[in-house]
Amino acid sequence: MISDARVLQPEFIPSEVKHRDAEVNTLSSVLRPLTDGNRADPAFLYGPSGTGKTCIAQFTVERLREQVVDLNYQYVNCWEDYSRFKTLYSILDGINDTIDIHRQSTPKDVLLDRLRDYTGPPYVVILDEVDQLQDKRLLYDLYRIQNLTMILIANKETEVFASVDDRLSSRLTTATRLHFNHYSNSELNSILTDRVRWGLDPGVISDGQLSQITSKAAGDARIAIGVLRNAAQRAHENNLDIISDDVIRNVVPETKSEIQQKTIDRLTTHQQALFDIITEHGTIEPQPLYDEYENRVTDPKTKRTLRNHLSKLEHYNLIEAEGNTKARVYRAQA
DNA sequence: CCTGACAGCCCGGGAGAAACCA
DNA sequence: TGGTTTCTCCCGGGCTGTCAGG
Structure with a gap:
């Protein structure tokens, strides 16, 4: 029945891609300076899930790597590595510069200094689900690294730019934007x-x-x-x-x-409890939600923390939050 | 009432220094 | 002295209180 299970896996990257020629070509031309050993301007890929953003980014960089003699690249999923530290660590890991900082107690921001000191071949970093990055200022820091080329991936264009400060967004407006539509x-x-x-x-x-x-x-x-x-x-x-x-x-x-x-599954038990309650009710107001949460969970967290969790759930598109002020209602995703 | 920005607290854990021991 | 244990400091990250604003 199954002759090659690999090609059915979500992370499989085919050796040729279909129906995304335009996107591949655009991204390739953005990345062209790399063939001369220069950094390229950032590219920003956005669109709904399952439209090939991650695949095309990796495919294009892979293909470039076959042509260019010397090129480093690293894929970072900002959902998993959402903190400044983890993202930087992951980026440094791509150039094998983490051997001696497997630890936490390295002086502040030594990771960024490391990256600044990087003098190797052009380095392409794919930041997937970049809207999940909790501190977007990191993008600004990365932008200023010589020799570092960023490919940013997110679902919604606005999610990224809304929470980015002006210095960065003015620079990112020059980034080439590629919109991915649903496949027919x-x-x-x-x-x-x-x-x-x-x-x-x-x-x-x-x-x-x-x-x-x-x-x-x-x-x-x-x-x-x-x-x-x-x-x-x-x-x-x-x-x-x-x-x-x-x-x-x-x-x-x-x-x-x-x-x-x-x-x-990536949520904590507390976050899952909140999610469960909201899905069971369909819609629910804050106070009943807090009450029910306290009933359901041993060792409940404070309201303040719940608000953190709830905004995270909303950010993950697992729930919707309606109404900014006292008319707030939490709603399960359709 | 409820939210979200901000700042501060605490905890776990690694590293290097200091203290200790044979 | 050299090796081992303890101490102290620092970091990231989760959690919480405060507070202005709707």
Whole structure:
């Protein structure tokens, strides 16, 4: 059934990408100075999830690396490394300059100094989910590093620029912006067709079934590929020779909640409790929310901390917060 | 009432200095 | 003396109180 599981994984980067020629070309031309050993202006990739931002960034840099003799690059996910320290650490890690600072008690901002002292070949840093970075001033510091080229990735353009101070935003306005739209159904279809050809045995899934998957994916390649992967896995577990319509139908909602669950798993128990209460109620006012939280959790945190958690949940697009002032209502994401 | 910016507190943990011990 | 344990300091990060503002 499955001949190559790798190509069905979300982090797989194909050796050629489809339907993003324009984006790849634009990004390549932005990065062109690197071929002469110079730094390139920052690029800013934004658009909804599953539209290929991360993939195209990595693909383009990889391809450039094959052409350019000397080029360092590092992928940083700012969701995981959301603090200034972690992001810097991760960036330094990309040039193997962290051997002697595996520790915390290094003098303040020695990490940034390190980076300033970097004199190697051009260094490209991909900052994914950059809107999750808690201290955006870091971007300004990074911008001023010689020889460092930034590729920023986020869902919404405004999320990043809103919380950035003026010095940086005036500079970032010159950054090349690339907007990624949802894939059309036929684009998704051809992406899936490739994955099927590379990853599955011939004949296990029909064209009609692929269309069935893409129509459920709403332009999100991550969902489409995830459904394909789960369907193949499920069919394999059930000892089926081919993927049945039933399997696909069952696996669609599972895959969607699986993707959200990945986000939820990264939350602390307190954050999860808040999230659970809000989802169960649909909408809820602050006070009842606090009350219920206190009932549900041993060793509850203070209201102040809950507000921190809630704004984080909102930032992660797990909940919505309506009304800025006393009419505040928390609402589960549709 | 409720929020969000700001600042300060505390905790865990690493590092280097200091103290201790054979 | 050399090796080992303890002390002290510093950092990042989570949490909280305060406070102005809606």
